[in-house]
Amino acid sequence: MLETRSEPASLPQVDAEALHRMMEEVSIFGGGPGGAMTRLTLSREDKAARDWLANWLKNSGLRLETDPMGNMYGFLDWAGPDAPLVMSGSHLDSQPNGGRFDGAYGVISACAAIDAIRKHVAAAGVTPKANYCIVNWTNEEGARFQPSLLGSGVNASELTLDFALARKDGDGISVRQALDDIGYAGTSGPVIPDALIELHIEGSAELEKKGMRFAVFNRFWGNVKYRLVFIGRQAHTGPTPMAERHDALLAAAYLIAELKGFADQAGIDLHTSCGRLEVYPNSPNVVPGEAVMFIELRSAKPDVLAWAEAQLKEKADLCAKKADVGFEVRSIDRRRAGNMDEGLVALAQDTAAGFGLETLLLDTIGGHDAVSMTAVSPAVVIAVPSVGGVIHHPTEFTTPEDRLLGAEILSAMLWKFCLNGNILKTMD
Template identity: 60%
Template sequence: MPDTTSPHRTAPINPDRLQGMMEAISTFGGGPDGSMNRLTLSEEDGRARDWLGSWFKANGFVQAVDAIGNQFGSMALAGANAPVVMVGSHIDSQPNGGRFDGPLGVIAACEAILAVSERLKAENRLSACNFKVVNWTNEEGARFQPSLLGSSVFSGAADLDWALDRVDGDGISVRDALDAIGYAGQDKVAIPDALIELHIEGDVWLDRADETFGIFTRFWGATKYRLAFLGRQAHTGATPMADRKDALLGAAYLMADLKELAGYYGLELHTSVGRLEVFPNSPNTVPSEAVLFIELRSSSPEILAQAEETMLQKVKEAAERAGIGYEVRSIDRRKAGSFSKGLIALAETAAAAYGQTSRHLDTIGGHDSVAMSAVCPAVVLAVRSQNGVIHHPTEFTTPQDQAFGTQVLADMLYALACDGVDTVQLSEAAE
């Protein structure tokens, strides 16, 4: 933990309070091996949301929940018409995921705003802005697709009714899942004047360099396909090999082609099939349908476009080779871009006050701040992940690194509270 008695402007956080909150929220869906199973809008998610709402009430925050289930906690430290700085992340997880991806950003937001409130109260100072914690719905996209669903609706990039009609693998809609846990809200929440998100890096750069803190300055674009190969169901024993129309075989051909495709572009393209749904999924039945969840990711729009064109040709070839058909079920696109130059500079200043560097990083994975960057200045701060692990039970960020990231966040909010958002060139994107 940095020395917060230094003369620079700081709003000292309480590391013990931070860890206590992290331990509390980890009980909802957490396993003894460090795993987290808190899929969005599940019973575990509902209980975690209830805990967060209780914490809001106990600590002077006013809760609001909008129609897509985004959960907000507001602390009014300025006038009713003052600018609003939103801070937070998400608490939903991947199946068998880790405990820090997402929840750290929400809990850090709670602690940082509380620390700023305590510092302002001690100084008898009125803030220049109000603050709002956010817990976004369905950031992970593990249960409902696409990911970043809550922030996409909030930012206007996705239609509310369309989002509410998304269904999971069991046919349960977002609408029904929200009703089931009591988070089908009706509150209207305005777009903030700025958004700051703290997140684990989920990569190896900070850990390898033995550095604590980084800033995501750019985000990669992504093209996501849900594509179905269509064959014919048959007996694996009685049906001659030459007569089979095996949908899963076509999927296997394409998956190998996608791995090879990534190699053409070196480090500039990531490809994956992270989910495969096979029907009827019986050991002695030739599959009639194989649905692939395909991702292409790159920082270059040109590479993404080229990769998509090549992929579609490979889909056609794989289908022809397996003697089957195919159809595209859905396409989701996310543009590459940059975060707020002013918020990046503010984070650098806060970290430098403790003698810490701020490594500039690209985020290849999506964050809600990516969706929100189209409608307000936004940035994602990063603290190191041990061995770069993410989406796995061994995902880990030390309490010391958690505290440092939260302290930088608090000091950024304190600077905005003292000087106002107008003093920072928030709207300029990083180059």
């Protein structure tokens, strides 16, 4: 064994060797030097990872369904149609040049946890009182298609299917086309579980700083995302006098500095960024005629977000005038702030205590599919440490010991539903 187990013997035993092996197998698809991962949603690399998951589900006796968004659902139907359905999983897509644990670890851990429960039921002769579903959501990252959380957003009816399928990447390929290209456009309907537990790496360093090993995200931030475009006039950088230039990129530079100023003024309650900038024609000796900014404003407080958005509108106009260019807003995406399910938060704390661990309660500033699903189901995100707090980077890493711990706590939480049915009803 690679690690020393700490859980009570009465719980399902997660196979550590299988957990780590599966993680390595999935990491091949889109993996590169130094741990880098580029597995953009609905790409050939994503298809390979999806095929791997589909084979695992079928070989493990789970029923595979895929919906029109390409969301993959592996059902363990063993407790009857009236039993509660408990879902766990995450996403297999990654950021470009990202890490290999963000998302994929949650899918693999769900597989390992359900496998442990199946074997424990068979060995103990227990009659299961809950059905299970392992999920792989489409386009959680929002790297190729915007907005993020597309698959879970459609499943939770926060986005329409037509809207999501019509999203296009930078090459003009739509979600609908990409799904058809890799053969993952399904026909099943929405899946609304009685509970959803998503396991993730923390993505910050709070656990590490406090010397702790387990966290629950009990609150999630909202955001506003703008695709804002400054429109200038393309010209030669040599003969065109400085005073006669209409430089779209200059206006974007002004606004990027202003975004930092918003956060400085608002303090810890606001995060701002321009994480992507598309410049046209993007030639060294051409004054940019267009600069497309992908702007994010994030806060847990609606009034702070409203203030920041008002500031954005005001400063965008001022920056355009300063650079003598025009601007337009091509899209706006919004995600609400809110809280995770209190019953599932309490269940996570109680389960961790059974492992002798204290639970750190955190906000999640980044989005997770469980955030979308809070609109229709009790949902929670649980987390284990990220070394150095690194995420969305090739050096993203969670130790094998902490990966096993997360899978064990997930399995123990799911096991309580197996023994007792929908325990959330008794916690109301």
